Amino acid sequence: MALPRLTKLELQIMEALWDKGALAIREIQENFFAKYRSAYTTIQTTVYRRETKKAVRRIKKISNAHIFEALVSRNAAHRRLIDELLGLFGGRTQPVMAHLIESGKLTLAEVEEAQKTLLKLSRKDKSL
Secondary structure, X not given: OOOOOOOHHXXXXXXXXXXXXXXXXXXXXXXXXXXXXXXXXXXXXXXHHHHHOOOEEEXXXXXXXXXXXXXXXXXXXXXXXHHHHHXXXXXXXXXXXXXXXXXXXXXXXXXXXXXXXXXXXXXXXXXX
């Protein structure tokens, strides 16, 4: 089954579930900054739609509140977003990396960590 695409609101909802674990809709809403908080019914509708797409599931009911948990991992969702971003550049990473470096959003420590990961992957390829 393909990983469901997440909108900005859906990603915020998922972030709340990833950070806090299983939550009711009201608890999800309370995790948003007051300035950017969507209406309860908007979040409820979005969660229900994500449920039909198998991104979240109802795990129990307490009184009138349904409790939801994430079925999609943070890592899987982030990988999907990055793959979509790279798809906009024809799969080329250079324009994205150049922007991150020029904007100061990529630190030397992050570059060194990426280099270590590349070396590990290179060693694995040689051992096969």
